Amino acid sequence: MNDYVIEMLNITKTFPGIKANDNITLQLRRGEIHALLGENGAGKSTLMSVLFGLYQPDEGVIKKDGKEVKINNPNDANALHIGMVHQHFKLVEVFSVLDNIILGAEDTQAGFLKKKDARKKVMELSEKYGLKVDPDALIEDISVGMQQRVEILKMLYRDNDILILDEPTAVLTPQEIDELMEIMREFAREGKSILFITHKLNEIMAVADRCTVLRKGKYMGTVDIKDTTKEDLSRMMVGRDVSFTVEKKEKLAKEVVLEVRHVTVPSKLHKNNAVKDVSFEVRAGEIVCLAGIEGNGQTEFVQALTGLEKMSAGRIQLCGKDISKFSIRDRALAGISHIPEDRHKHGLVLDYTLEDNMVLQRYFEPAFQHAGFINKKAVRAYTDRLIEEYDIRSGQGPVTIARSMSGGNQQKAIVGREIDRGTPLLIAVQPTRGLDVGAIEYIHKQLVRVRDAGCAVLLVSLELDEVMNVSDRILIMYEGELVGEFDPKYATVQELGLYMAGARRQPQFGGKEDEVTDDE
């Protein structure tokens, strides 16, 4: 009997112009948690798509239990008991949990669904692994954490014993992450094998047995976690030393730049308000972080702040000036820079060239136009400078179409463009989403640099590491309300997690002293 359940040997996959996987070997043992680590574009997804039958490798073989197999489509993968939870869940929103679990693997009798049997099996699995779900709830009504449990149950229902989890922790609170890891360990004890795709090193150190590292499509090696350190892993992944803690001086908070009073924003999704009576201020020279789980009103709040959405009540004051009624353009001119949450939807005109995008917020300034004619030379010179300063890499420099650039470089372009405007307030919404450690480190440094230069920074982030590392002050938002304020020096991730999940609320935000309510 071979030691390995799945072996991907010398896999090479080439796309036009790029070698996504170059001679990669991945061997998965029975009952192990195997992490797959790599930056964006390192080839993790391609490799998993090959294993899942979505792509055919140009070279190399896949073996299951030592026997060579051919996986032509996801059904083949399923037949080999390979299951995958995608980063973006593949669930039918308007179906119930149970229907989603059995979808595609329905047992029928004379054409009728045998739902009773299915329900029994699902409940058994749910009980056995502590994957609490309500089988009759609709997917659209349940939390992201529960949706993930549904995805995992889907794999178990199909008797999969090779489980691929693609960035499973991105959407979870710290407590939920702990639970998930416990469940993963339980699977491993039972002899199931888990492939765990992530770029969060802490999680790998906590839960994985071994880790395979990819860099730019190449295989960097497989290491035993117990013999390695976080620093070693990141060096393998990035190719250089990366610092995890952001170095920064004590903050020198000065005058109030942004003052928000009783801001309320109606929701587009439901009848309630998305943001309820939020008040706080941001001072020059400090980074205030608005933390919370996705969908708790942060997006709407920022849109109201920048003018993209209308607020129904409240007042916004920037540098002592009331800007509540200002248009988007006037707010920007009054001194707001905005690194938007969605770089494709808002941050860039994807079909414009890089240089056209670099002046998206200032093409109308005298420096870049004369009598309505754009001064292409000035735009080019400006773009060249930003490319140089912010290390924006692209195929053809200033004339590269933004769409063709990598996500990291698109983000750097936006960060550079917004920071360079030198406004008193910088709003950065998830500025490092989907970026690799190298780019994250870079963007964090930039945020600290502008803060040291006397800019007020409002950071909205879902990543607790980022929240703890970068900010000077943490505000936690839950269901559209502020529920707590922390100094990162004296707060723990666990504590923040409780507030983010709505289990606690500080007295000044309307909570009782030491109040603890149950999560679900």
Place this chain on the structure above:
Amino acid sequence: MNNSKTAAALKTMLAALICILAGLVIGFIVLLVLAYTGIAAKGEPFTMLDVIKTAYNDGFKQLLMGGFYLKPRAVRNEIALAAPLIMTGLSVGFAFKTGLFNIGAAGQYTVGALGALIFALIFKLPWYVCLLGAALFGAVWGAIPGFFKAYLNINEVITAIMFNWIGLYAVNTLTYMGGNSPMYNLKTTKTWPIAAKSEWSVIPDLGTTYFKKPATIAIFLAVAIALVLYVVLNKTTFGYELKACGLSKTSAKYAGINEKRNIILSMTISGALAGFGAGLYYLSGVAEWQPLVSTVLPSMGFDGISVALLASSNPIGIILSALFISHISTGGGMMNANLFPPEIADVISGVIIYLCAFLMLFRNALGRIFTRKNKGGTK
């Protein structure tokens, strides 16, 4: 720097040429079928060669030669036809560039024609004032769907289609008025020829063989406007804003561009272009408006969509594609009418437009071939 840009332009041109070629081939096949049925109906013995000869000599040759089949008269017609076609093409193309589908060019063209007629026949103003009047009328008709789109979020296609018909019958009513309209000539059942009422309202010609009425300087005006639009779209902040709105409304909004204002402006300009085109046509004395029989919208408006699509909305390309469309439809009118209906020209342009819908596909496929070759070259 412009390597990528010229490469992209070349790809687009090549793709358009492939569409045209395929359209012509299909057109020739249709002619062959018609020639075959026509000859077979006579009951005399014939060979396949006869069929091919007939199809070519009586139909395809005219199509290919266009106005030059009967020069110089037909060439002048072709030129007269091309000028308004360029304008409606620009109207649709300009809207496309800003993310709007101006299917209302036909209506704006119609209302623009009314403007031209009012300013020429009633006020008897010089031709350049009449042209501006035509543009103004078209602009108003374009602005209305723009307004609905911007403030009430009603799709511009729906409003524009309705306003096409409202425009058509309003124009019919106003030019006829029970026979009492000062623009209406009871004898010919058409509006009065411009030259008969107001000499200086007619757009002048150059008096040369090819640029004699109805081929006036209208064509140069149209080309000049195409060039101006090219500059506006590519060199100005205004064009930058409009294109940003067209490519990504959300990003434009984020950048503080007033997208509502831009939608209305874009539709207004688009309407003005179509109206101006009608001015060029009716002030050149090519034809008169026939209020009693005009129950369909002028094809000029919809042909503008074809012209814009074929040119991928590039103003310079629109000049060329309008010339081409006017070339084959002029040719189509000169085919042997016993065998081939002149609508064959429409079939061909229809096929070409249909293929144009796949233009993007072609272009991407060509792009892939090009990049592959380039990659091979550098490695």
